[in-house]
Amino acid sequence: MQNIDKPQIAVSRCLGFSPCRYNGQMIPDKFVDKLKDYVEYKTVCPEVEIGLGIPRDTLRLVLEKDKIILYQPATGKEYTKQMDEYSIKCLDSFEEVDGFILKGRSPSCGIKDVKLYLGKEKTTGAIKGVGIFASQVMKKYPLLAIEEEGRLTNFRVREHFLTKIYIMFKFREVQKAKSMATLVKFQSDNKYLLMAYSQKEQKLLGNIVGNHNKRSIDEIIDDYKNHLGYAFIRIPRFSNYINSLMHILGYFSDKLSVNEKKFILGTFQKYKIGKMPLSVPINLLKSYAIKYEQSYLLEQSIWDPYPEDLMDLSDSGK
């Protein structure tokens, strides 16, 4: 049964759920495994779903007459139509989804850097493309978190992914409640996280909530969701985050000694040059918010945008 109290994540089935790869293997993934207790997974294996067996002859993407086809060299068969049709049907069947973890480099699931051959013969050379299923995912959900398992070994990519799936998951509560009060609270609680990601979108979202044009709640929520997606479209710049932290510091900076301020600003600088994880200045500021009983600040999602147990500082550097 679907557990709707957790983020809903669609995942390539071969990433530790079933030995469904072309060679009958699966690829266990540490991060996918760790997330199992925190999210509700919907597993998909597009190649098996279109009727290809396990094991099966490999597929490849081929660029032919300006069209991308899914080609099986061993049989000479094309599976583009089946894959497109299955992808649309599969994605339409998802009632709720907050993000995707897809298997990299696959001609079906890969979101980037998939070999796209320039002809049916391997000797024709190749450029980089997107898997057929993945391209339908990106077309239908351009503003959701969509990542490959390989990229999620990078700390910043992973942190961004988790932040985005949790913010979209929490927003679904606002969609369900359909009330201005819930939306106002959401905007308020996420103020400094939004500012850290995009000051422009944070202001725009504030205007949407302000509802100066007296629109209906449905219109407001649709517009808000769209701009929320834009706010989290890419990994935030260090300078954006520091700008938001400076605003937070402003709540109690007049109570701090010169040395305390110097120390805090030093952590911002070390974070900026990559010598310190974000969690250090964040926790330092939080300790002052606790000390000075800043209840408004303590409600902010910027302290822990996703469950603390999912925090993992390991970084492949890739």
Ligand code: SF4
């Ligand atoms: S990459 Fe996608 S299509 Fe290939 S085995 Fe994994 S889930 Fe199936």
